[in-house]
Amino acid sequence: MKKLLYHLCRLGLAAVFLYAGYVKGSDPVAFAGQVAAYQILPYAFNYLVAATLPFVELLCGGLLLLNQRVRPALLVIFGLNSVFMLALFSLLLRGLDIDCGCFHPGAEGEATTSPQMALLRDAGLMLMIAVAWVLRQQQAGESLDD
């Protein structure tokens, strides 16, 4: 049962981050525009984030999918998710109503995701990360295998 839960969380997270990394990595300029809409970073740094972040997501998603180096990957997406949630929370505080830029860059006119919804979704991801982490730590403790 625990095993099933672990694999479900791992594969679910892998799917989310592989998808997110792929759609953003294939259009970095549009993604930079979405990062810029948060008005947190200076102009050129939005491009720096857009150039690198999708690849971090892709690598973590890939490792989770292959069940390799799962704990480092979980740790990194925990960090990413924390930053995303802080950024979304800052949108609420500043009253900025922009698309969260979580998945589709440049999806103008399509349904956008409000900061509230994105926060809720990220909280769900956080829960999956926590469950996968605890179960993986237990496994590692039992078998010394990671």
Next chain:
Amino acid sequence: MSNSLWPPRRVLLEAVVLVTFAAAAGMSLNYSMVMNAFSGRNVVSLPQKTAQSPEEKLPVPVDYEELDELLAAGALLVDARDRNLYNDAHLPGALPLPLGEVDARLDDFGKRVPRDTPLIIYCNGFGCPDSFDLGVRLLAEGYQQVQVYEGGFPEWRDRGRQLESGGSQ
């Protein structure tokens, strides 16, 4: 191995290596985009002339670095964004001509701005197509020098340059 929630040192180290590796991969694939952004050059290259339309004139891209010189020489900034965004803040001296209202407002614009005025059009940057589309339209209207500032409003603002707000006269 401890059974605690805290990650072992090896896992932390591997996480750092993972991020470094992925960031390096991303940087090498997007190197020119990032370097152009940091050096004030255009990130997005404008569409080139296609075989089907060799006669059609296209706007010329202008980098952030060239802007001041062109403005000092008398170029006029044209804001292609929505009216609300223009009213919130725009580049100093810019005239509003939102792409969405261009049909209704082009007559008025044409009366106020002579055809030989050099124009620099901008919108929201980051590959925003409105400035380019407006540029094509203005060239077709007979404006002779039409340039597009791709970095647009976000680059100007984030470089700490002066902005104006309010509607135009």
